[in-house]
Amino acid sequence: MLSIICTNSMALTSWVPTGSMSKITQFTMGAIDRTNPASNLIPAAMTAEIAGNAANLLSDIKPGYMLGAKPRQQAVGHVIGIFAGALACVPLFFLLFLPADASGVRSVERMISDQFAFPAALQWKGVAEIIARGLTALPHSAVVSMVVAAVAAAAIEIARMATKGRFGLSAVSIGLGVVLPPEATFAMFAGALLFWIMGRRHPEKGTRGHEFWVEGLEPICAGLISGAALMGIGNAIANVLMN
Incomplete structure (x- = not known):
């Protein structure tokens, strides 16, 4: 289901809302176990990567087809990219985001800075805290905004279905504009x-x-x-x- 949503978003906006879609899994797993943040963060990260890569692979098929590449060749290229990306990203992560201090100690407390704000990571952290503490930890304005956004998104999608796609507004585009x-x-x-x-x-x-x-x-x-x-x-x- 998440892969279908991400693919639809890619087709409409050329953007994959993996972070937003992963919150569905995070809330679902958090409802089962609220005490351990890892129990909702790890499944959410896995589903986000699966759905995101599914949409990205589909977005590569058309230009690859236009250039004469076969879908099998592109899938093989993605698999090669898994290993190449891991070999490149892991050293860069420690070099850029988790450098050692003067005493040689690496601390995650110093990862968030003005240069690297990590807005998506802060969203995941916030959702994990909400799952652990409940909605009472949210400001009242945030709860009202969630309700208004849900009602507006449903109304826009109903209008698009009623007009057979001729309605000008897109709930996905508006949602991305709020999140980005x-x-x-x-x-x-x-x-x-x-x-x-x-x-x-x-x-x-x-x-x-x-x-x-x-x-x-x-x-x-x-x-x-x-x-x-x-x-x-x-x-x-x-x-x-x-x-």
């Missing part, structure tokens, strides 16, 4: 608005403007996202090594 950091939401809005305007200005196929702004939309966006991520990681590694 503001800078990511504004960047997505600004990029979508820019390419929409340029697409209206260059509607003729075969022109240089249409090839760049319309047909080159995906490569430009992918390059910006990948470049920003690689530059951020490289800058963080350089700062750690220089210090």
